[in-house]
Amino acid sequence: MVIDPITGNKYSTESRVSKSAWLTDEEDPVIDKLNQRLSDVTGLDMATAESLQVANYGIGGQYEPHFDSKLVDDPDLAHKGGRIATILIYMSDVKLGGSTVFPDIGADLKPQKGSAVVWYNILRNGLEDDRTLHAACPVFVGSKWVANKWVRARGQEFRRRCSLSPTE
Numbered sequence: 001m002v003i004d005p006i007t008g009n010k011y012s013t014e015s016r017v018s019k020s021a022w023l024t025d026e027e028d029p030v031i032d033k034l035n036q037r038l039s040d041v042t043g044l045d046m047a048t049a050e051s052l053q054v055a056n057y058g059i060g061g062q063y064e065p066h067f068d069s070k071l072v073d074d075p076d077l078a079h080k081g082g083r084i085a086t087i088l089i090y091m092s093d094v095k096l097g098g099s100t101v102f103p104d105i106g107a108d109l110k111p112q113k114g115s116a117v118v119w120y121n122i123l124r125n126g127l128e129d130d131r132t133l134h135a136a137c138p139v140f141v142g143s144k145w146v147a148n149k150w151v152r153a154r155g156q157e158f159r160r161r162c163s164l165s166p167t168e
């Protein structure tokens with residue numbers, strides 16, 4: 001929902017304003033190299049991960065608060081499991097705006113070309129981690145390019161130990 005600053009009227013807007021494309025593992029050898037590097041730095045298996053999603057936000061581009069793990073009508077859920085982790089790679093700097101924010105933990109990540117952020121969406125006990133609510137703030141000046149890799153739970157059983165604790 002957006003509020004017009006002059007009239008005060010509310011109107012709805014797209015929850016995500018960006019353009020995106022999926023790059024499959026077969027697309028180019030550089031994707032293979034990237035997958036290997038992501039596996040090396042996270043210790044996670046990329047074989048069951050989703051294809052790389054590249055997104056571009058122009059001025060005003062944004063993504064409202066959401067959980068990456070909340071998948072609806074996902075045909076892969078049964079055999080690949082949920083989105084256990086997100087790897088978000090910044091492919092550009094942004095002159096003004098475009099931060100990734102986690103409101104519940106007070107984190108504000110400013111895009112920096114060549115950097116990446118990794119987080120687990122699902123706790124070791126299998127429950128979704130509510131602290132992972134996040135959003136992409138509007139781009140005010142410049143253009144924001146990111147690549148997303150969503151790692152699935154299946155395949156990580158011996159890489160990330162599970163837990164019986166109700167809180168972790």
Ligand SMILES: O=C(O)CCC(=O)C(=O)O
Nearest residue numbers: 063099100135136146148
């Ligand atoms: O672009 C960002 O900063 C966040 C993107 C995101 O949360 C998503 O694509 O799921």
Ligand SMILES: [Fe+2]
Nearest residue numbers: 066067068134
């Ligand atoms: Fe997200």
